[in-house]
Amino acid sequence: MNPVRDMKKENKESNKSRFSNGVKKSTLKLVSGGVAAPTGFLASGLHCGVKAKSKKKDLSLIYSETLCNAVGVFTTNKVQASCVVINKEHLKGGKGQAIIANSGNANCMTGKKGFADSHAMAKTAGEALGVSEEHVCVASTGVIGQPLQIGLIVNAIPALAEGLSTAGSTDAALGILTTDRTIKEVAAEIVIGGKKVRIGAIAKGAGMIHPQMGHATMLCFVTTDAAVAPKALRAALDEAVGQSFNMITIDGDMSTNDMVLLLGNGMAGNKTITKGSKEFIVFSNALAELFLILAKLMVRDAEGATKFVEISVGGAKTSADAQKVARSIASSNLVKCALFGSDPNWGRIAAAAGYSGAYVDPWKMKIYIGKELVLKNGGGVSKSPASLDRIFAKKDIHITVDLGVGKSGASAYTCDLSTSYVEKNSAYRT
Amino acid sequence: MNPVRDMKKENKESNKSRFSNGVKKSTLKLVSGGVAAPTGFLASGLHCGVKAKSKKKDLSLIYSETLCNAVGVFTTNKVQASCVVINKEHLKGGKGQAIIANSGNANCMTGKKGFADSHAMAKTAGEALGVSEEHVCVASTGVIGQPLQIGLIVNAIPALAEGLSTAGSTDAALGILTTDRTIKEVAAEIVIGGKKVRIGAIAKGAGMIHPQMGHATMLCFVTTDAAVAPKALRAALDEAVGQSFNMITIDGDMSTNDMVLLLGNGMAGNKTITKGSKEFIVFSNALAELFLILAKLMVRDAEGATKFVEISVGGAKTSADAQKVARSIASSNLVKCALFGSDPNWGRIAAAAGYSGAYVDPWKMKIYIGKELVLKNGGGVSKSPASLDRIFAKKDIHITVDLGVGKSGASAYTCDLSTSYVEKNSAYRT
Numbered sequence: 001m002n003p004v005r006d007m008k009k010e011n012k013e014s015n016k017s018r019f020s021n022g023v024k025k026s027t028l029k030l031v032s033g034g035v036a037a038p039t040g041f042l043a044s045g046l047h048c049g050v051k052a053k054s055k056k057k058d059l060s061l062i063y064s065e066t067l068c069n070a071v072g073v074f075t076t077n078k079v080q081a082s083c084v085v086i087n088k089e090h091l092k093g094g095k096g097q098a099i100i101a102n103s104g105n106a107n108c109m110t111g112k113k114g115f116a117d118s119h120a121m122a123k124t125a126g127e128a129l130g131v132s133e134e135h136v137c138v139a140s141t142g143v144i145g146q147p148l149q150i151g152l153i154v155n156a157i158p159a160l161a162e163g164l165s166t167a168g169s170t171d172a173a174l175g176i177l178t179t180d181r182t183i184k185e186v187a188a189e190i191v192i193g194g195k196k197v198r199i200g201a202i203a204k205g206a207g208m209i210h211p212q213m214g215h216a217t218m219l220c221f222v223t224t225d226a227a228v229a230p231k232a233l234r235a236a237l238d239e240a241v242g243q244s245f246n247m248i249t250i251d252g253d254m255s256t257n258d259m260v261l262l263l264g265n266g267m268a269g270n271k272t273i274t275k276g277s278k279e280f281i282v283f284s285n286a287l288a289e290l291f292l293i294l295a296k297l298m299v300r301d302a303e304g305a306t307k308f309v310e311i312s313v314g315g316a317k318t319s320a321d322a323q324k325v326a327r328s329i330a331s332s333n334l335v336k337c338a339l340f341g342s343d344p345n346w347g348r349i350a351a352a353a354g355y356s357g358a359y360v361d362p363w364k365m366k367i368y369i370g371k372e373l374v375l376k377n378g379g380g381v382s383k384s385p386a387s388l389d390r391i392f393a394k395k396d397i398h399i400t401v402d403l404g405v406g407k408s409g410a411s412a413y414t415c416d417l418s419t420s421y422v423e424k425n426s427a428y429r430t
Numbered sequence: 431m432n433p434v435r436d437m438k439k440e441n442k443e444s445n446k447s448r449f450s451n452g453v454k455k456s457t458l459k460l461v462s463g464g465v466a467a468p469t470g471f472l473a474s475g476l477h478c479g480v481k482a483k484s485k486k487k488d489l490s491l492i493y494s495e496t497l498c499n500a501v502g503v504f505t506t507n508k509v510q511a512s513c514v515v516i517n518k519e520h521l522k523g524g525k526g527q528a529i530i531a532n533s534g535n536a537n538c539m540t541g542k543k544g545f546a547d548s549h550a551m552a553k554t555a556g557e558a559l560g561v562s563e564e565h566v567c568v569a570s571t572g573v574i575g576q577p578l579q580i581g582l583i584v585n586a587i588p589a590l591a592e593g594l595s596t597a598g599s600t601d602a603a604l605g606i607l608t609t610d611r612t613i614k615e616v617a618a619e620i621v622i623g624g625k626k627v628r629i630g631a632i633a634k635g636a637g638m639i640h641p642q643m644g645h646a647t648m649l650c651f652v653t654t655d656a657a658v659a660p661k662a663l664r665a666a667l668d669e670a671v672g673q674s675f676n677m678i679t680i681d682g683d684m685s686t687n688d689m690v691l692l693l694g695n696g697m698a699g700n701k702t703i704t705k706g707s708k709e710f711i712v713f714s715n716a717l718a719e720l721f722l723i724l725a726k727l728m729v730r731d732a733e734g735a736t737k738f739v740e741i742s743v744g745g746a747k748t749s750a751d752a753q754k755v756a757r758s759i760a761s762s763n764l765v766k767c768a769l770f771g772s773d774p775n776w777g778r779i780a781a782a783a784g785y786s787g788a789y790v791d792p793w794k795m796k797i798y799i800g801k802e803l804v805l806k807n808g809g810g811v812s813k814s815p816a817s818l819d820r821i822f823a824k825k826d827i828h829i830t831v832d833l834g835v836g837k838s839g840a841s842a843y844t845c846d847l848s849t850s851y852v853e854k855n856s857a858y859r860t
Contacts, residue, residue, distance in 0.1 A: 079784025079792045109780050109792065111809025144777025145810045256781050333763070341856025347574025350539050351686045354509025362509045362539065379541025380575045419849040426771025 028188045028289050031198065034169025037187035038198040038225035040065040040267040044163035045175030048156035050104035050142070050149055059153060060175030060202075061160045062099040062221055063129055068263040070096030071234045072137070073241050075258040081108035082118040083138040084259060090122070090134045094230050096263055099221050100125040100157075101139035101176050103204070107148040108140070108256045117150040124154045128161035137261050139219055141204060142178050144256060173202040176219055179424065180204050184297045190286045192279045195270040197226040199286055203294040205258075205301075218245065220260040220294060226283060227266035232275040236284035237262050244291035247326065248299050248413045299413045304421030307339050309414045311399045317406035321358035325401060326412035328356030336417035339397060344388035346374045353401055364404035369397065458618045458719050461628065464599025467617035468628040468655035470495040470697040474593035475605030478586035480534035480572070480579055489583060490605030490632075491590045492529040492651055493559055498693040500526030501664045502567070503671050505688040511538035512548040513568040514689060520552070520564045524660050526693055529651050530555040530587075531569035531606050533634070537578040538570070538686045547580040554584045558591035567691050569649055571634060572608050574686060603632040606649055609854065610634055614727045620716045622709045625700040627656040629716055633724040635688075635731075648675065650690040650724060656713060657696035662705040666714035667692050674721035677756065678729050678843045729843045734851030737769050739844045741829045747836035751788035755831060756842035758786030766847035769827060774818035776804045783831055794834035799827065 036043045042063045051058040072091050074084050090096065100121050107114050122136040129136075140148065163171075173183040187200035205218030228236065241260055266272070273279045300308050311329050316322035329335055332352040338345040346367055353360050367375040369391045374381055391397075466473045473492045481488040502521050504514050520526065530551050537544050552566040559566075570578065593601075603613040617630035635648030658666065671690055696702070703709045730738050741759050746752035759765055762782040768775040779797055783790050797805040799821045804811055821827075 075785075077781060077784040078786075078788075078790040079780050079795075106777075109777055109805065109809055111807055114809065144775075144781065145805070256777075256784060337852050337856045340852060343856055345574075347536075347539055347686075350509050351507060351574060354507040354686060355505075356508075358508075360508040365509075375539060375575070377541055379539055379544065417852055419852045422767050422770060422847055422849045422852055426767045426773055 028286060029190070031187045031189050033166065033187050033200060034173060034185040035062050035187075035200040035202050035221060035223045036166045036169040037200040038223045038265070038268070040225055040265050041200065041223045042164035042166060043168035043172040044160055044165065045168065045171030045173070046156060046160055046163060048102075049152040050102050056177070057171060057175040058102055058104045059156055059160055060101045060172035061125065061164060062172060062223065062263070063164050064097050064223070064263055064265045066265050066267065067095055067097050067135065068265045069094060069228060069230050069233050070137070070261065070263050071230070071237050072262070073237060073260045075255055077256045079109065079256045081106055081140060081257040082110070082115040083107060083140050084257060086115070086118050086122065087137045087259065087261070090137060093134065095135055096137055096261070097131045097135040098125060098129055099137045099139065099261055099263070101141070101219065101221070102153055103141050103176050103178050105142040105146055105148050106140050106144045106257050109145045110147055113147060117148045120150050121153055124157045125161070128157050139176070139257070139259060141176060141219055141257055169200065169202060176202065176204040178204065180301050182297065182301050184294050184301070186290050186293050188286055188290055190282060192226060192268070192270040192273065192282060195268050197224065197268040197270055197283070199224040199226070199290055201290055201294060203298065205298045218255070218258050218298060220245070220291070222260065222262040222287070224262070224264045225266065225268040226264055227268065227270050227272040228264045228283065229272050229274045232273050232280050233262060233264055235275050236280065236287050239284050240288040240291045243288045244295040247323070247411060248295045296413055299415050302415040304418040304424055305415030306418055307395055307397055307416040309339060309397045309399065309416070311401070311412045311414065312409065313401045313403065313411070314409040315403040315406055316408040316410070317359045319408045319410060321403070321406070322408045322410035323412070324356040324358040325353045325360070325403065326410045328352045329399065329401070330412040330414035333417055336414065339392070340416035340418045342389065342392040344369070344392045346380070349399060349401070350375060358403075359405060360403060361405055366402040366404060368400040370394070458716060459620070461617050461619050463596065463617050463630060464603060464615040465492050465630040465632050465651060465653045466596045466599040467630040468653050468695070468698070470655055470695050471630065471653045472594035472596060473598035473602040474590055474595065475598065475601030475603070476586060476590055476593060478532075479582040480532050486607070487601060487605040488532055488534045489586055489590055490531045490602035491555065491594060492602055492653065492693070493594050494527050494653070494693055494695045496695050496697065497525055497527050497565065498695045499524060499658060499660050499663050500567070500691065500693050501660070501667050502692070503667060503690045505685055507686045509539065509686045511536055511570060511687040512540070512545040513537060513570050514687060516545070516548050516552065517567045517689065517691070520567060523564065525565055526567055526691070527561045527565040528555060528559055529567045529569065529691055529693070531571070531649065531651070532583055533571050533606050533608050535572040535576055535578050536570050536574045536687050539575045540577055543577060547578045550580050551583055554587045555591070558587050569606070569687070569689060571606060571649055571687055599630065599632060606632065606634040608634065610731050612727065612731050614724050614731070616720050616723050618716055618720055620712060622656060622698070622700040622703065622712060625698050627654065627698040627700055627713070629654040629656070629720055631720055631724060633728065635728045648685070648688050648728060650675070650721070652690065652692040652717070654692070654694045655696065655698040656694055657698065657700050657702040658694045658713065659702050659704045662703050662710050663692060663694055665705050666710065666717050669714050670718040670721045673718045674725040677753070677841060678725045726843055729845050732845040734848040734854055735845030736848055737825055737827055737846040739769060739827045739829065739846070741831070741842045741844065742839065743831045743833065743841070744839040745833040745836055746838040746840070747789050749838045749840060751833070751836070752838045752840035753842070754786040754788040755783045755790070755833065756840045758782045759829065759831070760842040760844035763847055766844065769822070770846035770848045772819065772822040774799070774822045776810070779829060779831070780805060788833075789835060790833060791835055796832040796834060798830040800824070
């Protein structure tokens, strides 16, 4: 699988959507190198032993040669891992230079030791890199409630720092995976005021994923050599997250550890991007597109998923209403079970639209599966069972809901709910 | 299985809960006869053919010899079946005398024909019973989006009316089942001002069940011979639903057809119960207890469920907070998968409490599984894996969360999420 190539193809296809999802038509030039594609960024990843049962990588490092403007978006869960709490503290100054992350253990609900361990990760990484602790962000992902084997991590940090390179992004992307089957890595080059500027990102997430009110819900680390003013960086991140990670759902559960971190070192030499400028729009659209690629990769990699489902909602009174309907359908266990079984039970889609909280008039709503109209005028459109079965049997399914009461739209992305998802999640710890 | 006897035993046990769920300790005298236990009520049920693939009963009738005060609670889904819309219209006058219900087809999203069919059900039943159409309530449950075979129903109504008897409640309870494995039928006798008064109820529901902001989410038909003033009847119904059906969840999906209907014919001869009186409290507590019995039966009968789970939350700042936490845990797919797999992953319980929207301080929260404390002071309590596995392997699991920040409590009831649930719901229509 070549995720980047596949997603390029898909981006082109999804532009054919009946409704726009707010992301502009893709003109992005994708490049290799992931988080190390932007000038001045290095990355590495290795196996330190937190993943005790395998030799898979479980520790990652991202480093900028110069101090960056840094912003983050974090889970809104009241139960937050120590890394989330510490990063919020570190980012109050708006600066950062490195990110260290482990997989295999979320270091959450681990008491005071958990906080000491997260601090030790940041401090030790800072010492190895010659960076002060508050300029290092920390992330952990994996099982909740188990003490972190901090000794393994601390001992491995010198080798991790030693291993930093411009070719290290893939290792870093591997080092943050948990139940993911594929890495999530992407980078693009755009032109800002005549200067070539790059944005790179790695992400992880295949379960315990659910968007929640403008906040992130998985790990994503983003680097850019663009010079971006702090407020513009904040605004670009929030907008991009809102259009991408907040519009996917896998299982409706919101994690304790989720975060998106964005470091901008300005080494591309462009005139600093300020909020509201033409350059800001170019930058934030590119960021949103990259995030949407990663978000879709997460859904495609969803635990136990056999199908990828795009839900486009149009004709809504407001954007918020369109998002509610799209997310309600994307989150419905019954819709997701029907998708798994290729059962053309479109009534469940209508029901999920109805309980979304948005303004819905069942007499004006139309539902399409692929290009086939299945509901209008408050009732089903007569179809042969065979033709409906054929549509629902596809691996990529596009559900379109035209609410018929306004002009706003939104898209959400989800997967089916399979017996395999239940099996995986009924024995995650064991 | 004798649900009533089992639930009596369980009621006694659940009184041992660490936190009260608001329902007073049971002193209810349960009686047989279901909806026909109260004086003046008759019921019947038969197979008319809407369930085409079996000979199971699919049409039910409940009738009072005299006109009743009548109230209902309905789904808040914006996509509502025609029966819901019509009942709201009929109940504007506050009176009713009969309920006709079919299973096998929800008659929802069936266009104008759907409304005509629901009207035909009410009208034909009214003619057979000598009751005006607006005093007949209608209900349908089953698959959405398929035209109702109204001819089968209309043709069967004379026999259905003919079959009405004081022994007909069980047939009526059978006639409203869809994927349910057991009937849900209960009745009790209480004393109001020296008069013996009865309340009877039948219900159905084993999937597409999720509580939603003070509104009902399945079918439940309730009869009483108590004389209850209209406002008192309304208040008693709302309070009882809030403590019972609104605190259970099976799959998080809210139906288009759900309703609770309550008919009171006053034939017990008690002095009319008015809101706020001592008699009102006795009556509404009894109603709440009966509803909780039915609600628990629904959870025990949940599609594919292998476990019954009670979640008691205490130490909350407000009752609303306690309900949020209890329902968030009860609704978490990841918690429910862990329960299915008997995987002692209590971190997921803490995470679900954290994203509930309630005030939660992770350092003050305690979590118990059965009597075993597993979380305190922000971290796990050291336990042998064998002892944790033993607790999670039980069929009846009691999770207690002490938020440690206040004095309010609430209980919710749920089941596990099994591979069998997914299998059933991936091929419901076929």
